[in-house]
Amino acid sequence: MAGAVIENLSGRKLACLCSVLLVALLVCFLLGGLVAPEPSSSQNILGTICLDHEREPDRWFQVWSVIGSEKMCDKADKVDDLMDTGISSEQVVFAFQMPLRRGAVLDFTRWQQNLIGVLQLDIDHDSQYEMVPNATLALDVRLGYKNKEDKTEDWTLLAASVEERHLICDLDSEQSYRYNCDLIPLFELGSLHHDYYLLNLRLPPNMENQRNVGIGKLVDINLVAIFQNGGFTKVWVSLKTIFFPLVVVLLVWFWRRVQALQREPALIECMLFSLGICLSVLNLPLEFLTLRFDMPYMLLITDIRQGVFYAVLLSFWLVFAGEHLMVSEDCDRNRLAAYWKHLSAVACGCISLFIFDMCERGVQLTNPFYSIWGTRVGTNLALSFIIMAGVSASLYFCFLSWMIWRVFCNINVKRHSLPAMSSVRRLHYEGIIYRFKFLMLATLTCAAMTVIGFILGQVAEGQWKWDDEISLNYTSAILTGVYGMWNVYTMAVICLYAPSHKRWPTAAAAGGVAQLDSQSEEIEFSRLAPANDEPSDLTSLTQFVRKAATD
């Protein structure tokens, strides 16, 4: 009969394995902190006011020439300069060219992965031009692109749309000079495939449906272009490329061990296997393909990959706790159906998040300017999905904490009966309980570290310094550290919960283990006689619990 590796591993080996994994984790953390730059950068682009004298809606208005010497638009310095000049608002085009030129004209690289545009309106507070509360903007936007090797002079249209956004502004005090307006999400591009981008934005007022009316004295529009840093993508992808084969090899080893058993694979083994598969899918460095192909669905795919991994991880914890629940009468615990109540919380949360994601990023595949937050109905829908996910998450954590609490209670109860047992037996049980607790502790540590890391990340970011010479890049370190941590965690769980091939006493005698500590190994390998008879499909901890329950 084979137990899990964790039960048959000597303390020294366990320590070795743990320290190797911890070193790997530290390497991940330092790789993010020392090598990688910030995960993402932003460029704050001030809109150039271009004048469309001939009223050509299909013309591109560019601020500076990118290749060759194309025509630049006719600029106006300030909106104030246009007052009472006969220029109508349809003729005013805000042009944003990305990326900003710095010395040489810079261009985007495909390593920068994605581009997010956020608008920030500067509206002066002027008692003559008061703002109407709850004004709605209608943004007439056109996004075009151009590549270095393009033969054509003009920009190519990527997307055009008229989008509605709510303008939510407030004043700090009556004396302040500028309204505090909420940021307006404008577009999200899942792939940064081209070199240069150009955004033309108009705000034509429409008296009939009250669009762009009563927006106050709009003086400037800033576009904040956010993109992933190329260096971060490189470090991230190399992490994935390293982890992917490791996890796959481990997974093959694990499954071959499971197959080598006489029995059907246990539920927890199936869960482990699917967890490994999900991690491999997450690790699969698909990003390499974006360097060659235009894949606007990458953001969506990344979300789905992460979501599926976390869903399986959450389900695994439930099953893991349930399998050690030591209630002897629950003989059908070995089926996933036994956990339907608990798993439905996970499923519900994940599905609502998936629907939300599809509504936002799915639609953005066809129209990058789309935002579910743009309309009232959409906002309510999005909020309801998010609230549903939140409720499911809290429900899940209640279930999980309750189950873990029961496991620990049962273990404590059983522990009281330990002194009555023989010493060999007792040591064996204590070892198993210790290692179970050890893994629980590891899980909790990982979860806590993730949460603390992100919270610290938010706090540390809050300080803005000018001449900051800190060499450790905290945000990247947290991201790579957390990513590495869950990889390491999953690999550790797959390793330690793989069925052991050691057979007592022959395995110990046959070598593979140092003879010196054979005494302690013998104790650890000892099996209960009844358990040896039946081809059990459970780990020996549950066997022990069952045995104890029948005692």
Next chain:
Amino acid sequence: MTRAPAAWAGLCLLAVAWSLTHADASRSSGKGSKWWGVIHLADDTSKAEDPTLSNDLRSNRMRGAYPGYPLDPISSLRKKQRRLARENQGVIGAVARGTRAAVTECQHQFRNRRWNCPTQERMRGRRLFGRIVNIACRETAFLYAMTSASVTHHVSRACAEGSVRSCSCGYSGRQPSGPDWQWGGCSDNIQFGYRFSRRFVDASERGRDMRYMMNIHNNEAGRRAVSGQMQRQCKCHGMSGSCTVKTCWMRLPTLREVGDNLKAEFDGATHVRVPNTIQNSRRSRRRRRRYNFQLQPLKPHHKPPTRNDLVYYEDSPDFCTKNQRLGFGGTVGRLCNDTSSGVDGCELMCCGRGYHTQVKEVLEHCECTFKWCCDVKCKVCRTRKVEHRCL
């Protein structure tokens, strides 16, 4: 009786000699503001991409861009400033706009004070605000801080517009290279504005006397007024839009907010002590230590000035009467507020000379409606106004 005139003559000679040396000293002390002359640079940067910035001033086509201005505005720049302007194409237009905005802002902030920031259009560089800058008083402190702040503000803005070519990725004097940008992105526009202003504005300060330290300190205070009022804004864009990944940036304050802040600093400016020996101890220090000095308040129980405080060490003139030398026209004919007891009140504004009151009927725009972008419709209202003017 014969001795007395001789003694008088001796005294007079001494006085003349003293005033001459004093005048010399004060002339050199206002030198730092010479770059203000770029205000006369024609604002045609939007059309002409590269203003001529050659060291050969005579061939400069900028001459005559400002009608009536005799000299090329670029000539008011130091060699280092000219090099900076050459290295950062398009930046000089932003500096000129910044200086103009500083003048407007100064006049707004001081509209209710006796000294109302008068400028002399045809004066060069340091004479822009008259010879008030030769006195190390509060007003001078404000002028230095305000111009420095405004340059920071406008260069940052020009960066965001893309009109300055070289807003670099982490300003270190070198041109940004493609691989750097692709690896880690570029630093913030505001950071560039701050650093550029620090190099450009402070480049005009030379020597290590008290005035130098005062100017450097006030320039820095101006820049800090901009950077201290920036707002931090963030956007979450992690998984499904969650905050696991967050990008933050800084938003520039309006120049009016910066002006308000500096005006508050002006009101609470620190009168600093002139130490006896600065020269010897400081001269040996290296350039890096340029900003590494601590000024001491005149009154020992006051707190030493922080980096944000304005400092001065000479008292302001009372600005009551016309002073041609300072380029100040006096308060005669200025509007005042008869109900206020502050500096804008008639009592203080007119220096006790009294005022006359006039009732006027004026036509004003009122009840304006504004349609974005460029349509303002106003009614014309006739209002009665009571005006008090200083005698």
